[in-house]
Amino acid sequence: MYTLEPLTPQNCDDWNSIIQQYPNSTAFQGTTWRDALANSFKQLDPVYLLIKQDESVIGGVPAFVFEPMPGVRLWHSMPWNLFGGPQVVDSVQVDTVSLISTIETYLKTASSEKGWCELCWTLSPEDTKKYGDLLTDVGYERTERFTHILKTNGDVDTLWRAYNKRVRGAVRKAQKSGVEVIDTESDADLSTFYDMYLITVKRLGGTPKPRALMKMLLQHGVAKLAIATYQGTIIAGLLYLYFNRTVTLWCEASLSEYLQYRPNNAIFHHIITWACKEGYEWVDFGASPPENEGLIAHKEQYRAQKTDFCSYTKVVSPFKRSLWACSEGMLRKIYTWLQ
Incomplete structure (x- = not known):
């Protein structure tokens, strides 16, 4: 029912026109953000996909492969726990089971061929409700998060x-x-x-x-x-x-x-x-660490509402993922020093 097609310079215009028809899209799903990250981080490789239904483009899946060290590659729907996931135009009725099955089949094949050791989705509040249970059903571990959103x-x-x-x-x-x-x-x-x-x-x-x-x-x-x-x-x-x-x-x-x-x-x-x-329509104040009560209180003083969303993670290669876990703290300190 659904097919996926890699985003290329030739079909990039399809992405830009489609993404604005998804009501919850933000700057983080646009091609400007994709290009800015790819130019700023050599470790991030964009792997965006168009979603097609009966040969018509109805949406897309923004994602990056993060390679923090040689041989360790992690597929993230968006870095830094920013919203990713399927971006489907508002006018299309989605068969969520079929769509997630199509994307999961692609990820399973690609992770095997390209050596991705981890798959991680971060979904918007609305998409957490729509797709979250389907991801846990196919083996993803859920992590609960929250942001604060103000309706203007x-x-x-x-x-x-x-x-x-x-x-x-x-x-x-x-x-x-x-x-x-x-x-x-x-x-x-x-x-x-x-x-x-x-x-x-x-x-x-x-x-x-x-x-x-x-x-x-x-x-x-x-x-x-x-x-x-x-x-x-x-x-x-x-x-x-x-x-x-x-x-x-x-x-x-x-x-x-x-x-x-x-x-x-x-x-x-x-x-x-x-x-x-x-x-x-919305001002998103961004996610907050749960322990930072002062920051949370500050956002709520503007009457921004605490809004839950989730990340979903599946480890494909525990050994490679553990290499990154052991090295992450040191590499982040080096990166911070370089900045």
């Missing part, structure tokens, strides 16, 4: 009144203190933001994304950089993505010595305001 309804005034009063107070304090928030296209501002971002990620113990990735996303019109300035100094910033119906808050940075002026609250409100004015 295009009405920033209503959202403002719904904010926790502490958020409204923080935004007012930023304004009264002289904090200004703008979207910038300046390469110098990006460099300043990135230096601040590296400091922030190091403080939080994370792994930074490369500057080249951010720059390419900005240049190709799927991302914006909001910065907060105080007396001419950039004190905070947030790189956010926009596509189809969703704005996604992604890479955030701030100088701790200026947090008293509440620049992050001002930036969040600036982006939410922009999303409403531009007609976006």
Whole structure:
């Protein structure tokens, strides 16, 4: 009933037209994101597939093969627990059992031929409900996660009144203190933001994304950089993505010595305001570590709703997967140092 066809330069236009007809698609499923990741990470090889039904293209499966070390290859529907999975146009009635069976047959053959040691899907909240049980039925292990999503309804005034009063107070304090928030296209501002971002990620113990990735996303019109300035100094910033119906808050940075002026609250409100004015339906605040109660509380003060989604993992080669598990921490430290 369904067939899969590799995405090539010749049929790439089919992907771009189809993906916007899937209501839950975000910038992370577009070809700009694919190309930006492939150019920024030599270890990531895109393996996108078109889904066909009776010779008509009805959707696609975005995915990357991650090769962190020679001989260890992991197929991920999207890196960093970002949403992947089947992206099918809204007008098509899907036989979910048949579709997952078709994709799983392809993955079983490809993993054997190409030496993929792990298969991992991360599905959006809606697709978790649609496909999740089918994946566990064929041997995938489920990991529960959550993000926070704000429905805009295009009405920033209503959202403002719904904010926790502490958020409204923080935004007012930023304004009264002289904090200004703008979207910038300046390469110098990006460099300043990135230096601040590296400091922030190091403080939080994370792994930074490369500057080249951010720059390419900005240049190709799927991302914006909001910065907060105080007396001419950039004190905070947030790189956010926009596509189809969703704005996604992604890479955030701030100088701790200026947090008293509440620049992050001002930036969040600036982006939410922009999303409403531009007609976006959703603002995705991104996944949070379950133990970071402060971050979770901060997102919920804007009335973003905790929304569950899941990842599904199947280990094909336990030996190769264990090699990566033993080496991952060290290699991430080296990568962070190089950035």
